[in-house]
Amino acid sequence: MRHLSATQVARLVQADPAARPYYRALADGVRALIMDGQIPVRVRMPAERHLAETLKVSRTTVTAAYDLLRERGYLESRQGSGSWTALPDPATAPDNPWLSADGDGLVQLQCAAPPAPAVLREAMIEAVDDIPRYGMGNGYDPMGLPVLRERIAAYYTAKGVATRPEQIIVTTGSQHALQLVIGLLVRPGDAVVVESPTYPHPMEAARHRGARIVPVGISHEGWQQDLVAGAMRQSGARLAYLMPDFHNPTGALMEDPVRAAVAGAARRAGTMLLVDETWGELALDDVPPTSPMAAFDTDSRVISVGSASKLWWGGLRIGWVRTTAALARSLALFRSSVDIASPVLEQLVVARLFDRLEETRAERRRTLRASRDALVSGLREHLPEWTFAVPRGGGTLWVRLDTAATPLAEAALAHGLRLAPGPWFGLEGTLEGYLRLPFTHPPGLLAEAITRLRAARDHGPTGTPLTPDSLIAMV
Incomplete structure (x- = not known):
């Protein structure tokens, strides 16, 4: 295992000796270096006694920092x-975005999920009326209800991909679908290609299977x-896990010639393509x-x-997989x-809701476009140093910052915001210079969020500007 000497750590951290409490400044400095990749993961740190002697502080101070x-x-x-250095487990980290409690008074900008559309209530009432005809059975159908599988199959067929209901398995949300596919197909040691940045949950599912993660870069372009072909x-x-339709978080849309080329490259490499179409119906521009x-x-x-x-609502917790009939059956058993x-x-x-697809598309296009435009104009007015490309669909902006994302997210908590810093979507602490901002909230709320975001950037949690020199000493 690689190791760092006490002299090397002291030179890298450069924490202000006057900072109080100093142990927090030291810990924050080490954390910032790990997140920036300057101190790699799985590197042995110097003994507490040696670091204390080098820094000329008490051993108690270094012990508290460790x-x-x-x-x-x-x-x-x-x-x-x-x-030795490590990264927090996303499943247990205290700042895990999926464990954040709603209703805690904070603006939830860490999650890109729109509210329910107007048609949901009517669809729910009709569904309750449908229940009696299904209540005579046991309610367990591992493949999913035939009526829903038929509608999903018809949806794909209408888009030019002939599909039979037997090729569809209904899941408890798309995350469940991704975990099922990865759990069934990936073995320990297998290589799994992912975009960087990427939606984090499939990456974690692959890691839990013992896979080797192979990143391939993607930008808003x-x-x-x-x-992609070379990585496979x-x-x-x-x-290979790909999100070609208004990619999360960059908002990029893969054109048909590239889709054809990637599918051909996968065929030649013998790679299965796991394609996430979660955002596919949310085009906001022509x-x-x-x-x-x-x-x-x-x-x-x-x-x-x-x-x-x-397209509809996250609270429904319904997703699906389209594949071969044989693999759909295997997934149902698994x-x-x-x-x-x-x-x-x-x-x-x-x-x-599938019967109201066009109606919901129109509502989402109207509301998300208004929110996107409000977020874009607000950032350009109040944070002009930040750069981004305006996506043609989806629900997120991928913003290049003039500061570090993780300290900004920590400071934002004091200003009533929960944020999604870039490293959530990267590997081994990369993407510290980026922030994902969703435009799934109403325009008025986003305007208030930008005001708070500017305050967090300018003043930190307690009035201290987030300059590059102050980031490593920030509590």
Whole structure:
């Protein structure tokens, strides 16, 4: 294992000796260096005694700093083996965005999820009326209700991809769908290609399976097809996770020629493509029509995942997988280790909502476009140093900052904001210079959020400006 000497750590951290309490400044300095990649993960830190002597502080001070780093998940220790750098487990970290309590008085800008559309109540009432005909059975259908699978299959067929209901399995949300596919197909040691930045949950699911994560860069300008092809070929990837439709977080849209090229490259590399279409129905501007990635699939290696969460409502917790009939059946058998079936009432609601697809598209386009434009104009007015590309759809801006994202997110809590800093969407502490901002909130709320965001950037949590020199000493 690599190690750092006490002299090297002292030179890197450069914490202000006058900072009070000093142990927090020291811990924050080490954490910032880990997040920026200047101190790699799994590097042995110097012994507390040696670092205290080098810094000319008490050993108690260094012990307190190490304790704070361990508490935050940036340091691991074992008796007799020393301490080494780490990254917090997203499933248990205190700033995990999915564990944030709503209604805590903070503006929830860490989550990109729109509220329910106007048609939801009517669809729910109709679904309740449908319940009696299903109540005579046991309610367990691992593949999903036939009425919903038929509508999903018809949806794909209308988009130019002939699909039978047997090719559809209904899941308890898209995240459940992604976990099922990864859990069934990925073995320990397999290479899995992911975009960078990317939606974090599939990456974590692959890690839990013991996979090797192979990142390929993407920007708001889109994908470099030769880089994607090279990553699949050189790594011998078992699976590649892609989000070609208004990519989260960049908002990029993959054009059809690139989709065709990526599908062809996957075929030559022997890689399965796990394609997340969660944002696919949320075009906000007039964009050239694109085809589902499955339209370019000639040998059944494209697995498509969809969801009711963005077009309709996340509270429904209904997603689906489109694949071969054989793999759909295998997924249904595999899911028994996770759950038995998705809720019947919610499936009936989504089946009814498919009958209102165009109506919901129009509502989402109107409301999200207004929110996007408000967020864009507010940032340009109040934070002109930050740069971004305006996406043509989806629900998020990927913003390049003039400061570090993680300290900004910590400071924002004191100003009533929860944020999604760039490292949530990257690997090993990368993307510290970026922030994902959703435009799924009403324009008025976003205007207030920008005011708070500017205050957090300018003044930190307690009136201290977030300059580069002050970031490492920030409590």
